[in-house]
Amino acid sequence: MTVRVGKMTFSDWISLPYKGLHTDTFIFHIDALNGLPPFEYRDPLQRLAAHLNNKRHGASLWIQVVAPGEWYLMEVKRSLTLELGLSVPYAITPVGRTPEWLEFSRPPALWHSSNYNPPVVKEKPLPVSQEELKCMQVLARIQEGLGLEVASLAGLDDDVSINALVTLKAKGLAGYATDPEEPNEKKSKSTKSLTPYWQLTRKGLSLAMRSWGIPAGVEFTDRKEESPKHARTPHRHISRRWPAWLRSAYPHAEVWVGWSEVRLPETSVLPDGLAWGRIQGFETLFWLEVGDEHKSTEKIELITKTRLAEALEFCQATGVRLVYAQLSPNWVQKAAGWACVDMSEEVAVIMGNIRKFGKLPLVEWGRTTSN
Numbered sequence: 001m002t003v004r005v006g007k008m009t010f011s012d013w014i015s016l017p018y019k020g021l022h023t024d025t026f027i028f029h030i031d032a033l034n035g036l037p038p039f040e041y042r043d044p045l046q047r048l049a050a051h052l053n054n055k056r057h058g059a060s061l062w063i064q065v066v067a068p069g070e071w072y073l074m075e076v077k078r079s080l081t082l083e084l085g086l087s088v089p090y091a092i093t094p095v096g097r098t099p100e101w102l103e104f105s106r107p108p109a110l111w112h113s114s115n116y117n118p119p120v121v122k123e124k125p126l127p128v129s130q131e132e133l134k135c136m137q138v139l140a141r142i143q144e145g146l147g148l149e150v151a152s153l154a155g156l157d158d159d160v161s162i163n164a165l166v167t168l169k170a171k172g173l174a175g176y177a178t179d180p181e182e183p184n185e186k187k188s189k190s191t192k193s194l195t196p197y198w199q200l201t202r203k204g205l206s207l208a209m210r211s212w213g214i215p216a217g218v219e220f221t222d223r224k225e226e227s228p229k230h231a232r233t234p235h236r237h238i239s240r241r242w243p244a245w246l247r248s249a250y251p252h253a254e255v256w257v258g259w260s261e262v263r264l265p266e267t268s269v270l271p272d273g274l275a276w277g278r279i280q281g282f283e284t285l286f287w288l289e290v291g292d293e294h295k296s297t298e299k300i301e302l303i304t305k306t307r308l309a310e311a312l313e314f315c316q317a318t319g320v321r322l323v324y325a326q327l328s329p330n331w332v333q334k335a336a337g338w339a340c341v342d343m344s345e346e347v348a349v350i351m352g353n354i355r356k357f358g359k360l361p362l363v364e365w366g367r368t369t370s371n
Contacts, residue, residue, distance in 0.1 A: 002121040006055040008048055009121055009215045014062070015114035018101055022114040024059045026052060028213055029095070030076065032067035035137035035153065036212060036223060037262045037274070038075035042083055043222045044214050049086035056118075058109035061090040062099060068256050069283045071276060074318040079265050126207055127171065131156055131164045133211055136173065136200060140208035142225045142260065144177040144199040145240060152244035153258060165198050173204035197232070226261040226270055235272070235290050236260065238327060238354065242273030242288045245327075248358030253279040255286070267314050269307045276320075279363055284321045287311045289336075291328020291354065297335040305339035312347050322347045323363055327354045333370055340368045 003013045003026070011029040015022040028048065030041060045063070052059050065073040077092045089108040091099035101107070126133060134154040139145060142153070151161030168174035177197040200208065206216070214220050230236050238245075243258030258275030273288035289307060291300070308324055315322040324347060326336050333351040340349045348363045351370035361369035 002123050003118040004121050005052055005059075005118055007215065007217060008051045008055075009213075010048070010052075011064075011213055013118050015111075015116065016062075016098065016108075017114075018110060021110035021112060023108045023110060024056065024116050025062050025108065026056075026059060026118075027062050027064060030063060030065045030213070032065060032072040033155070033257050034212060035134065035141055035257070035259075037259050038072045039079040039263075039265050040222050041076060042079045044218055044220050045080065046083070046086060047218050048215070049088045049090065053087040058111070059088055060104065060108035061086060061088050063090060063092040064095045065092065066095040068254070069276070069278065069320075071283055071285070071318050071320045078318060082265050126211060128168070128173065128207070129164070131160055132168050132173075133208075135161055135164045135168065136204055136208040137211060139174065139198060139200045140205055141223050142240065143228065144197045144231070146197055146237070148244075149237065149240035150198065152241045153260065155243065155255075155257060168204065172201060173207065174198055174200050225259075226263050230261075238290050239272040239288060241357070242286070243275045245358055245360070246275055246277075246286055249352075249360035250279060250363075253277060258286075264314055267310050269310045271307075271311070279323065280365075282321045284323055285311075285315050286323045286325060288325050288327065291326055291332035291336065293329050293332050300332060300335040301338045304336040308339060308347075308349070312344075316346070321365070324349045325352060325360070326350070327352045329354065337368055337370075343367070 001012050002009050010026040012027040014025050014027060016025050049061055052061065063076065065076060067073055073092060073094060080086060085105050089104045089106045091103045093099050128136065134156060135150050138150050138153040147162040147165055148158055150165065151158045154161055165174055177199040209220060239260040243255055246255045255275050255277040258273060260273050261270065262274050263270060271287045272290045275286040277284060311324055312322055326333055337351065343366050345366045348365050349368040350361050350363060351368065352360045353371055359371055361371050
């Protein structure tokens with residue numbers, strides 16, 4: 001039940017009973033599988049909280065996260081802590097569990113009555129299927145992409161994604177960013193045709209933003225994929241295909257969601273691709289680096305050492321394991337391998353051939369493996 005405060009909307013409202021009194025608590029719902037990395041909610045949540053603090057004195061915020069594992073929720077929480085939290089008391093819990101008093105960032109205001117219901121917003125259901133919505137959410141982040149790239153990031157079969165995009169075009173929610181009759185890249189057996197590129201219409205982008213709980217008028221540029229100057233390159237195509245690559249290579253693993261070119265909090269390096277799931281029973285981040293054969297052996301070794309160290313530190317902050325992957329020509333793998341020594345049991349390094357989609361070596365904790 002969507003409710004409104006001033007110009008902002010929230011997923012719902014509740015008056016939580018504590019010590020015989022009641023809170024004035026607004027709810028913001030987050031689905032971990034909706035195409036957004038957890039840290040990208042920080043800015044819109046800060047804007048929503050500031051508006052709530054201004055318009056509804058004494059209100060608090062309850063952020064509910066639905067996720068298949070624990071890492072996503074912990075990163076939502078950590079990203080807010082790094083930025084001094086929100087301007088209203090807030091609690092973050094899994095969906096279905098009411099926060100305890102001490103789980104709020106600070107004690108929420110309490111009232112004698114619970115009769116402070118905000119106005120309810122009558123909203124129409126989104127005019128799209130779940131598959132179409134997933135494609136819209138991916139395009140809202142990457143701006144434009146190939147059908148196979150959208151399928152990978154949305155966690156859909158290629159044909160399902162392409163059919164969904166065609167349907168979205170018929171509904172006026174998406175369209176071609178390039179002419180499908182004039183390919184700008186050569187065709188490849190492994191990727192079928194690399195055209196057309198798809199993008200959302202203004203109406204499609206608006207619907208995608210609403211599906212994330214972002215009210216109209218709230219700027220949300222943090223959602224965008226990093227390094228837009230590298231769009232439409234083979235490098236970017238591989239980074240976007242990373243989740244599909246993993247699902248093909250490890251059919252018994254769970255790959256819940258993935259993102260390309262995502263900026264991580266308190267981390268100076270930028271992974272080409274990042275996926276989140278579970279393998280061999282461990283909740284894991286799959287970190288992708290696409291090798292650059294234009295650098296020297298010494299430079300590749302130094303870069304790999306730095307990136308691996310920061311990737312491991314990032315994973316350790318929220319207690320997940322790390323699979324660090326290098327996709328590159330064989331000589332680049334060899335150079336990078338010199339940096340992968342003395343590893344703990346919480347990390348595995350895998351080296352794959354950049355030209356062999358869906359092929360990866362076995363994951364062995366504490367070791368480096370290659371095809």
